[in-house]
Amino acid sequence: LKSRTEASLWCFIAVFVRAAIKHHSDASVLDFSAKDPGDSEKIIDALKKIIPGESQQHRTLIGDLVKPKDTVLFITPIDSEAPEGRLILPQNQAIRDALDNHCIAVVVKETELDDFLKLGIPPALVVTDSQAFGYVATRIPENVPLTSFSILFARQKGDFNDYLQGTPHLSKLKDGDNILMLESCTHQTNCDDIGRVKIPQLLRNFTGKNLSFTVVGGLSEIAPIDYSLVIQCGGCMVTRKQLINRIKPFTEKDIPVTNYGMVLAYVNGIFERATRMFL
């Protein structure tokens, strides 16, 4: 500290910050200097007390749908939009979940699906990218459980039962209905943005109705308009808890809610077959 004035200033700031924290939270306030790592245990202990227990719980994607030694078939088309040289994170996470559940994970593009099926190994579960569902559904026998990556992730992040009930409302939309697209981040949008362009186009084609869409991103306040339907994004940047809390005000008002992945499934005719196993 260079001077008494500076010391007084810091002291004032400390008192002010402490008061502000007390006002907004019931967390305990600890004195801590980043220059003295000896104090770090105190901080870690305090954090442990306020972290919700469920934030440590890993929700399985497919663990309740399979048993050890089952073969799980993942169908991952590689199109021009795919990143170079790797699988996207949801596919990567689904394969890992199969391994964590002691399964044999088989990964093919839709063009090699028949080659795998010829090997004569019946998969216990098939997970496809939504865009290949039409083709995949014709190749996989009706009695084999078939779902999509996006539906597995809708189940992991968000209130799946609300989505299951809300999604069929897509068939009941009327001219003039206003749909809320609820995003949980503030991503850079492009001309093919899923919430701003793709889903609105798909839903106008699917319903043949004159629909309007309101997009709310990040943690922005939501204007109290009567929406006919709320469509929540995948929520990759937020926790399950945050996502469920964001949806709650709508379900409490009996406004139907669904999710980007479920909507894509529904308009592609996947919905009934791909959710049957969760009912």
Add this chain to the structure above:
Amino acid sequence: LKSRTEASLWCFIAVFVRAAIKHHSDASVLDFSAKDPGDSEKIIDALKKIIPGESQQHRTLIGDLVKPKDTVLFITPIDSEAPEGRLILPQNQAIRDALDNHCIAVVVKETELDDFLKLGIPPALVVTDSQAFGYVATRIPENVPLTSFSILFARQKGDFNDYLQGTPHLSKLKDGDNILMLESCTHQTNCDDIGRVKIPQLLRNFTGKNLSFTVVGGLSEIAPIDYSLVIQCGGCMVTRKQLINRIKPFTEKDIPVTNYGMVLAYVNGIFERATRMFL
């Protein structure tokens, strides 16, 4: 611009920067304002001219080892060091490479390896994590090509023939030999650092010799000491070209070179079997 003085200053800076670029490079200098995106085509054209053609080429990991419709078996143990909920990037990239080559990718932990083998599908290629090689080698018939993720990546990044010739020098190390550990980034090290702790320990155990190690990271200058062996890291942060250029001064002096992955393979007894298919 707020004043004539400021305008003159910017003009001086522009002239100075232009001269400095001319001095260090034979690239052409373009006037460009980020506020006027209309100029961006000029910049893109200039960049296209100086980007080496090979930076656009994607080197396959397994494409020359398999044919379309082959089954490729990946063995990926999940230990306590594994990240939560996903596969690590090299495994992810190898699976994608199998898909790009129209193969059927099968992914199992070593604990489900026998369950897959019981299905009776002969894999055309088996790729294992080095740490499971001992066990895997006993389960996979001798006539099935078997290699490790680290060897595939040593081949993708670096001069594989130099590594092939340099690696067996590990058996010829003598007391007092000084080994250069060549890293290509300046990562945060921990108590179990592979270049500073793990490999030195492994090599002292393997050879029974009194060895010394010099670690050079990032793009630091290399002191002209006579090294007995150079061990290059995986090079995930640099290009193949950068890595090969960094190794060249040593191969020109006939100093044997190898790579972290190849060393791990050698001391684990994987080396001969896991490189046979590349000879």
